Amino acid sequence: xxxxxxxxxxxxxxxxxxxxxxxxxxxxxxxxxxxxxxxxxxxxxxxxxxxxxxxxxxxxxxxxxxxxxxxxxxxxxxxxxxxxxxxxxxxxxxxxxxxxxxxxxxxxxxxxxxxxxxxxxxxxxxxxxxxxxxxxxxxxxxxxxxxxxxx
Ligand code: FES
Ligand code: FES
Numbered sequence: 001x002x003x004x005x006x007x008x009x010x011x012x013x014x015x016x017x018x019x020x021x022x023x024x025x026x027x028x029x030x031x032x033x034x035x036x037x038x039x040x041x042x043x044x045x046x047x048x049x050x051x052x053x054x055x056x057x058x059x060x061x062x063x064x065x066x067x068x069x070x071x072x073x074x075x076x077x078x079x080x081x082x083x084x085x086x087x088x089x090x091x092x093x094x095x096x097x098x099x100x101x102x103x104x105x106x107x108x109x110x111x112x113x114x115x116x117x118x119x120x121x122x123x124x125x126x127x128x129x130x131x132x133x134x135x136x137x138x139x140x141x142x143x144x145x146x147x148x149x150x151x
Contacts, residue, residue: 008076018064023047034074034103045131048104049073055111074103082113089144097135105131109145
């Protein structure tokens with residue numbers, strides 16, 4: 001079945017089954033491998049992308065549920081004001097270790113700042129609680145979000 005989706009401002013036509021997860025379409029059909037597969041069950045956050053600006057788990061989001069919504073991935077987040085600030089702060093704070101979780105972390109953090117420019121520690125913990133980092137970079141993740149929020 002053919003679907004037309006908008007990813008990072010570009011339109012793509014893809015021919016896949018309707019129940020195909022968006023994560024599979026991004027990685028295997030469109031070759032956008034920045035979004036990661038972790039658990040496949042909405043438990044780790046590695047696959048987080050934005051749908052109309054809100055973070056979603058692309059591993060459990062079927063392609064036929066997207067409709068005309070705009071998708072933003074890690075490949076396009078630098079073009080948003082909050083995404084650019086989050087990415088710079090993560091470099092400044094040397095947040096990543098292995099890096100595997102970081103795409104999803106950046107997507108959740110940038111969505112948080114877009115909706116809440118001055119998040120408290122509790123706001124950050126709440127927004128980021130679904131993004132698991134096996135390397136334990138949580139302290140620096142929070143520091144980077146606060147730096148990005150400070151501008
Ligand atoms: S791969 Fe989607 S939440 Fe883990
Ligand atoms: S940096 Fe390694 S899992 Fe988060």
